[in-house]
Amino acid sequence: MQSFTLQSVPLVKFGRGVYKNILEFITNASGNVLIITCNSFMKSGKADIIHKVAERIVHKVFFKITGGEPTVELIDSIVNEYRNLSIALVIAIGGGAVIDTGKAVSAMITVNDSVIHYLENVGDKNHPGTKIPFIALPTTSGTGSEVTKNAVIARTGIEGFKKSLRHDRFVPDVALIDPSLTDGLPPEITASCGMDAIAQLIESYISTKSTIFTDSIALPALIPALQGITQLCNSRFDDEELRDTLSYASYISGITLAHAGLGICHGIAGPMGGLFPIPHGVACANLLPSTISFTVESILKNRENNVTTLKKIGILGRALKENENETDENASRYFADFCEKLLENLPVRSLGKYGITSSDTVLIATASDNKNSPVKADTSMMSEMILRRI
Ligand SMILES: [Fe+2]
Numbered sequence: 001m002q003s004f005t006l007q008s009v010p011l012v013k014f015g016r017g018v019y020k021n022i023l024e025f026i027t028n029a030s031g032n033v034l035i036i037t038c039n040s041f042m043k044s045g046k047a048d049i050i051h052k053v054a055e056r057i058v059h060k061v062f063f064k065i066t067g068g069e070p071t072v073e074l075i076d077s078i079v080n081e082y083r084n085l086s087i088a089l090v091i092a093i094g095g096g097a098v099i100d101t102g103k104a105v106s107a108m109i110t111v112n113d114s115v116i117h118y119l120e121n122v123g124d125k126n127h128p129g130t131k132i133p134f135i136a137l138p139t140t141s142g143t144g145s146e147v148t149k150n151a152v153i154a155r156t157g158i159e160g161f162k163k164s165l166r167h168d169r170f171v172p173d174v175a176l177i178d179p180s181l182t183d184g185l186p187p188e189i190t191a192s193c194g195m196d197a198i199a200q201l202i203e204s205y206i207s208t209k210s211t212i213f214t215d216s217i218a219l220p221a222l223i224p225a226l227q228g229i230t231q232l233c234n235s236r237f238d239d240e241e242l243r244d245t246l247s248y249a250s251y252i253s254g255i256t257l258a259h260a261g262l263g264i265c266h267g268i269a270g271p272m273g274g275l276f277p278i279p280h281g282v283a284c285a286n287l288l289p290s291t292i293s294f295t296v297e298s299i300l301k302n303r304e305n306n307v308t309t310l311k312k313i314g315i316l317g318r319a320l321k322e323n324e325n326e327t328d329e330n331a332s333r334y335f336a337d338f339c340e341k342l343l344e345n346l347p348v349r350s351l352g353k354y355g356i357t358s359s360d361t362v363l364i365a366t367a368s369d370n371k372n373s374p375v376k377a378d379t380s381m382m383s384e385m386i387l388r389r390i
Pocket residue numbers: 143196197200266280284
C-alpha cells in the first residue's frame with residue numbers, strides 16, 4: 001500500500017443551516033471582525049442576521065465586498081485598508097475567489113509587505129506562516145478552497161500568472177459548508193464550479209500520488225456529482241439533495257487535491273487563467289472532456305504501464321453505466337464518452353467567448369504542465385485539447 005501523510009484540515013461543519021454558527025464566532029472574537037464577501041451574499045438576505053449580531057457586540061464588524069479572482073493589487077489594497085484596525089478574525093463568505101482572497105488577507109495582514117514577494121515561483125521571500133484566525137463559508141460548489149492551504153493569486157495579461165500563496169498554517173481554522181448558501185445559484189455558475197470540483201476529484205483519483213485514503217473519499221463524492229450535475233443545471237434547479245451532493249463533492253475535492261495533486265486539466269487551466277480573463281471553473285469544464293479522452297486513449301495504447309489507472313477508470317465507467325460486468329476497456333471508453341456528453345449538456349461557454357483564439361493555443365500549452373497525471377501530453381497534444389473548445 002502506498003504510504004501517505006494526512007495533512008491538517010479545518011474544523012468542518014457541513015449541512016443546511018450551519019452557516020448560522022458564524023454568529024457565535026463573531027460574538028466571541030477577541031477584536032474586530034473583517035468579513036470579505038460578494039454582492040450576491042449581501043443581497044441574499046442571509047447577511048441580515050450578521051448585522052443584527054454586530055449591533056449587539058462591543059467590537060466592530062467590517063464588511064468588504066469584492067468580486068472576481070484575487071489579484072496582487074486587490075490583496076495588497078485590502079490588507080493596507082485593514083492592517084491597523086485591530087482585526088482579530090477574518091471571515092470569507094463567497095465562491096472560491098472570495099475564499100482565496102480572505103485566506104490571503106488573513107495571512108498578509110500580519111506581514112508588512114506585498115503578497116507578490118511570497119507567491120510560489122514569483123516571490124523572493126518565505127512567508128513565516130503567521131495569520132489572523134480565518135473562517136471560510138463557500139457559497140458555490142467548486143474549488144474546495146475552504147479546506148486547502150493555498151490561495152491562488154492572479155495577474156492577467158501577456159506576462160500574467162496564477163500562483164499560490166501557500167503554507168501549512170494557511171488551512172482555514174473553520175469551514176462552515178452550508179449547501180443552502182448555494183441555493184439559487186445560476187445554472188452557468190453551478191455548472192462551471194461543479195465541473196471544477198468534478199475535475200479535481202477525477203484528477204486526484206487517478207493521480208500518480210493518489211493513495212487508499214484519497215481514493216476512499218474521492219469515489220463516493222465523485223459518482224453522485226457526475227450523475228446529478230446535468231439535472232441540477234437543466235431542470236432541477238431547486239433540488240436541495242443535488243445541491244448538497246455538489247457541496248460535498250467540492251469539499252472532498254479540496255481534501256483529495258491537497259493530498260494527491262491534480263492532472264492535465266488543471267495543468268492547462270492554471271496558465272490559461274493567468275493569460276486570459278477566464279473563470280477557473282469555465283476553463284476546467286471546457287478542458288475536462290478532452291483531457292479525459294486523451295488519458296483513456298493513452299492508457300489503452302499502453303496498458304502494461306497503466307494497469308492501475310485503467311482499473312480505476314474502469315470502476316468509474318461501470319458505476320456510471322450501472323453495469324458491473326463491463327470490461328475495463330469498455331467501461332473506460334464509456335467514461336470518456338460520458339464526460340464529453342456531460343459538457344454538451346451543461347450551460348458552459350466555450351473558450352473562444354473569453355478571447356482565446358486558435359493562435360493562442362501554443363502559448364497556453366507551452367506554459368502548461370501535466371502535474372500528477374498518469375499519462376503525459378506534450379505541447380502539441382495540449383494545443384489540440386485547447387483547440388477543440390475554441
Ligand atoms: Fe480547480
